[in-house]
Amino acid sequence: MQGLREKCGIFGVFAPGEDVARLTFFGLHALQHRGQESAGIATTDGRKLNIFAEMGLVAQVFDEDTLAGLPGHAAIGHTRYSTTGSSVQCNAQPFLIKGALGELAIAHNGNVVNADVMRVDLESRGTRFETTTDTEVLGHLLAEAAPSNWQDGFTTMMRRAVGAYSLVILSKEALYAVRDPLGIRPLCIGRLNGHGWVFASETCALDHLGADFVREVAPGEVVRVDEHGLTSTFPLGDPAADQALCLFEFIYFARPDSKLDGQLLHPVRMRMGARLSEEHPVDADLVIGVPDSATAAAIGYAAASGIPYAEGLVKNRYVGRTFIQPDQRLRERGVQLKYNPLREVIQGKRVIVVDDSIVRGTTTPRVVKMLRDAGATEVHMRITSPPITHPCFYGVDMATRGELIAANMDVDAIRDHIGADSLGYLSLEATVDATGLGGGRHCTACFSGVYPSEVPLQFDKFALESEASRPDHEIPMVAAAPATVPLTAR
Numbered sequence: 001m002q003g004l005r006e007k008c009g010i011f012g013v014f015a016p017g018e019d020v021a022r023l024t025f026f027g028l029h030a031l032q033h034r035g036q037e038s039a040g041i042a043t044t045d046g047r048k049l050n051i052f053a054e055m056g057l058v059a060q061v062f063d064e065d066t067l068a069g070l071p072g073h074a075a076i077g078h079t080r081y082s083t084t085g086s087s088v089q090c091n092a093q094p095f096l097i098k099g100a101l102g103e104l105a106i107a108h109n110g111n112v113v114n115a116d117v118m119r120v121d122l123e124s125r126g127t128r129f130e131t132t133t134d135t136e137v138l139g140h141l142l143a144e145a146a147p148s149n150w151q152d153g154f155t156t157m158m159r160r161a162v163g164a165y166s167l168v169i170l171s172k173e174a175l176y177a178v179r180d181p182l183g184i185r186p187l188c189i190g191r192l193n194g195h196g197w198v199f200a201s202e203t204c205a206l207d208h209l210g211a212d213f214v215r216e217v218a219p220g221e222v223v224r225v226d227e228h229g230l231t232s233t234f235p236l237g238d239p240a241a242d243q244a245l246c247l248f249e250f251i252y253f254a255r256p257d258s259k260l261d262g263q264l265l266h267p268v269r270m271r272m273g274a275r276l277s278e279e280h281p282v283d284a285d286l287v288i289g290v291p292d293s294a295t296a297a298a299i300g301y302a303a304a305s306g307i308p309y310a311e312g313l314v315k316n317r318y319v320g321r322t323f324i325q326p327d328q329r330l331r332e333r334g335v336q337l338k339y340n341p342l343r344e345v346i347q348g349k350r351v352i353v354v355d356d357s358i359v360r361g362t363t364t365p366r367v368v369k370m371l372r373d374a375g376a377t378e379v380h381m382r383i384t385s386p387p388i389t390h391p392c393f394y395g396v397d398m399a400t401r402g403e404l405i406a407a408n409m410d411v412d413a414i415r416d417h418i419g420a421d422s423l424g425y426l427s428l429e430a431t432v433d434a435t436g437l438g439g440g441r442h443c444t445a446c447f448s449g450v451y452p453s454e455v456p457l458q459f460d461k462f463a464l465e466s467e468a469s470r471p472d473h474e475i476p477m478v479a480a481a482p483a484t485v486p487l488t489a490r
């Protein structure tokens with residue numbers, strides 16, 4: 001997978017008697033794949049909130065001293081990739097926000113598509129912003145709208161915010177976990193050592209802590225945990241019948257050892273590979289995957305086709321994009337820095353290469369060339385997702401429509417562009433089928449153009465720090481998908 005940036009990872013824990021800062025550190029470590037720009041933890045001891053957030057990886061940001069400075073019985077944490085606002089220190093989360101009910105710390109995964117409009121409204125009523133993120137807009141909306149109780153604040157916030165938001169929120173008294181009414185980003189609940197509660201973007205974080213999975217936070221649900229236990233409310237009414245969990249979480253973003261909606265992703269991805277072999281068979285000598293995200297799908301393709309699976313590309317796991325990006329010469333060598341072909345495996349072979357997507361089409365040609373240079377006689381590219389034809393407005397930094405190769409070329413033209421002997425994409429129907437959840441439960445917008453909510457005509461991740469945030473630059477919105485499609489916003 002190249003060109004898609006994960007969103008963010010969020011984590012929360014309420015566990016009196018435990019070292020909640022350290023538990024959050026390990027939880028964030030398990031979610032590091034969801035964001036590598038900044039990391040932060042906030043804790044409460046019942047009297048005040050403590051917070052520490054810096055740019056960098058979780059293990060770079062925290063050490064014994066910083067963790068020791070975060071006492072308390074409850075905590076939230078965040079790993080960030082910026083989908084709204086710049087990658088700068090002031091945008092590192094959690095944020096601390098002062099409101100009528102006191103201070104709160106907030107951490108967010110997703111993207112709120114009408115944040116600029118709400119920010120203008122809040123500023124006109126005197127709210128001062130310290131960051132350029134949609135998360136701070138949500139925090140102020142909640143703080144301002146909660147003059148007498150939190151429930152009113154959540155009701156107002158959820159009525160007004162459009163888009164994707166999985167949140168963990170910490171007040172001095174309680175920990176809250178919130179999921180938008182469409183459930184676009186994941187969020188799960190776990191039980192820790194029989195007395196604590198844990199919230200995490202993915203179940204893999206629960207596993208690392210030895211916490212037991214309890215259930216997902218339901219779309220539209222607000223869960224509160226305090227010393228009296230866990231309570232659940234749905235500020236906009238009963239749980240939504242519609243759900244729009246991001247299909248890309250199943251294809252690529254979430255770890256293969258995580259479960260989404262009860263489905264373990266490793267076998268889901270193997271099924272995607274198996275369906276790909278049915279839809280796009282080809283005579284070849286071996287199947288390889290682009291590591292690590294396409295490995296399970298490559299194994300599934302090989303098993304279903306009877307063509308042997310082999311490890312043909314080795315990934316250098318310690319080359320992060322942070323180290324590749326700043327220098328143009330190094331960026332161009334990015335693929336070589338990241339992957340090394342196993343010449344002895346590939347030489348003289350007709351190779352099927354399974355990857356999970358092609359975004360801009362800048363990296364795949366380099367992978368194909370690398371394999372040919374290593375002696376492959378044929379290279380057949382197989383993709384475990386449909387062509388990406390539309391941008392994401394819900395927290396995935398993908399590309400503009402003009403940059404998406406499949407929005408501008410048909411499959412034959414893309415095959416020629418990447419230099420492969422053949423190219424096959426998994427159909428949308430088979431991708432959804434492979435999740436094991438049936439239709440009507442996913443957001444498929446980047447493949448189908450059917451958005452589950454209102455979206456702007458164009459996405460600008462820097463809208464909140466530019467002229468676009470002025471009232472006369474309001475971003476025009478287009479309506480949600482027509483009523484004839486299964487996913488609609490409430």
Ligand code: SF4
Pocket residue numbers: 184246247248249391392393394395396443444445446447
């Ligand atoms: S548009 Fe694509 S990446 Fe974005 S939430 Fe929907 S399925 Fe996921």
